[in-house]
Amino acid sequence: xLQMKKIIFTLALMFASQIGKAQLQIGDMAPEITLPxxxxxxxxxxxxxxxxxxxxxxxxxxxxxxxxxxxxQKIYKxxxxxxxxxxxxxxxxxAKKDAWLKAIKKDKLTYTQVNENTGWYSKVAxxxxxxxxxxNFLLDETGRIVAINIEGNQLAEKLKExxx
Numbered sequence: 313x314l315q316m317k318k319i320i321f322t323l324a325l326m327f328a329s330q331i332g333k334a335q336l337q338i339g340d341m342a343p344e345i346t347l348p349x350x351x352x353x354x355x356x357x358x359x360x361x362x363x364x365x366x367x368x369x370x371x372x373x374x375x376x377x378x379x380x381x382x383x384x385q386k387i388y389k390x391x392x393x394x395x396x397x398x399x400x401x402x403x404x405x406x407a408k409k410d411a412w413l414k415a416i417k418k419d420k421l422t423y424t425q426v427n428e429n430t431g432w433y434s435k436v437a438x439x440x441x442x443x444x445x446x447x448n449f450l451l452d453e454t455g456r457i458v459a460i461n462i463e464g465n466q467l468a469e470k471l472k473e474x475x476x
Contacts (some may be wrong), residue, residue, distance in 0.1 A: 313379050318431060320328045342367060342455050343439045345403060345404040347426035354399040355401075356454065357425050363397040366467075369442045371406050372415035380463065381419040387468060388423045396453050396474035399424060405445070407431030 320475070345357040345367070357367065368384060370377035384400055391398040400423035404413035409429050416425055428434055434442075440449065450459040450470060457471055 315324060316323060324427060336449065336457060336460070338460060339456050342396055342451050342457055345401070345426065345439075347403065347428050349424065350416065355424060357401055360399045360424075361403060361455055362389075362453050363399050363420075364453060364471065365455075366398075366400045367407060367440070367449040367451060368400055368402045369437060369445060369447045370402060370439070371404055371441065371445055372408075372411040373406070375446040378415065378419065380446055381415075381474050385419070385421055387471065391471050391475055392423075394471075398475060401426070403427070403434075403436055403441070404448060405431055405434045405437050434469050438456070 342357065346354060348349050349355045357365070366384070370381070372378070384402075388400050390396065401419070402423060402425045404412045404425065404427040406415075406427055407429060410429065412425075412427050412429075428436060440447070448461055448463070449457050450467070451460050452474065458474070459466075462470060
């Protein structure tokens with residue numbers, strides 16, 4: 313009986329230690345993303361190495377995402393050519409391509425947009441452990457995560473610091 317309790321306790325500890333690893337953390341390298349853009353050209357996140365990149369998960373039907381889009385567009389325009397450069401790599405989890413394209417046009421978004429058109433079944437969103445929208449990851453020029461779910465003034469300040 314004592315042996316069984318030790319085994320159960322050991323398994324519980326092993327399970328608990330894995331729970332914290334079921335997400336990306338600051339300091340981790342961002343997983344590769346390879347998806348089609350609005351014109352069905354395949355774009356890789358790694359093609360932006362050397363620049364600071366905001367990986368932004370969003371959807372056309374997500375009101376907070378759409379509310380954030382004008383700010384992201386504004387900060388993109390302001391910082392895209394500063395220092396080593398800033399890019400936004402927007403990953404939509406829309407299942408309907410038409411709705412996604414309409415939202416991009418309506419919100420006047422000019423930064424990189426990709427989508428695998430699978431909705432919440434997105435393998436990319438799964439690799440990033442995205443379970444709510446919007447979710448974002450700020451990457452340094454090497455592709456390392458330096459901030460998660462950063463927005464507003466915090467994002468602006470971090471970009472000033474990184475793009476000197």
